[in-house]
Amino acid sequence: MKMSRKGFTLIELMIVSSVYIGIIVAIWGVLLGALNHAAMAREITVATDDLKDVMERIRSVPFPDLTAEYPHNSTVSASEIGGFILQDESITVRYPQGTGADPLEVSLEATWTSKNGRTVSRIIKTIRTRRL
Numbered sequence: 001m002k003m004s005r006k007g008f009t010l011i012e013l014m015i016v017s018s019v020y021i022g023i024i025v026a027i028w029g030v031l032l033g034a035l036n037h038a039a040m041a042r043e044i045t046v047a048t049d050d051l052k053d054v055m056e057r058i059r060s061v062p063f064p065d066l067t068a069e070y071p072h073n074s075t076v077s078a079s080e081i082g083g084f085i086l087q088d089e090s091i092t093v094r095y096p097q098g099t100g101a102d103p104l105e106v107s108l109e110a111t112w113t114s115k116n117g118r119t120v121s122r123i124i125k126t127i128r129t130r131r132l
Contacts (some may be wrong), residue, residue: 039115044122046085047110051124053081054091054108063130066106067099076108086112103129 008016054076061069070076076091078084089112097105106128111121 036116040120043086043112043114043120047089047112047120047122048124050081050084050086050089050091051108051110051122054093055106055124055126057081058093058106058108059126059128063104063128066104066128067095070106072099084112087115088113102131103127 057080058066058070070093072093072095074093076093078089081091084090089110092109092111094107094109095101095104096107104127105125107123107125109121109123111119114120
């Protein structure tokens with residue numbers, strides 16, 4: 001007499017469940033990584049926008065008044081650009097070649113604490129000159 005087999009055994013169900021759980025864990029890991037990258041990209045975009053705003057203000061200052069209004073290693077106040085959004089954000093103005101140079105290299109560095117607790121910074125630079 002031949003027995004017919006209907007359904008699955010417990011071992012077969014456990015193997016399939018393990019495979020599905022493995023796939024779900026892998027997808028979850030990829031999703032969390034993508035969310036972390038998106039959050040970091042947002043923070044970098046905000047910091048870059050803040051740097052560009054301060055740089056535009058610096059570019060509008062007449063050359064002879066530049067180092068007086070924005071001294072070397074000074075931090076830009078948050079109220080000057082409408083407030084900072086990022087945690088512990090600060091923007092520092094530096095003149096790598098010194099304040100008496102012409103052309104004058106202006107370097108702005110934004111530093112902040114990311115959502116995962118790391119200190120992050122971005123730098124943008126421009127050249128100002130007395131001559132047109």
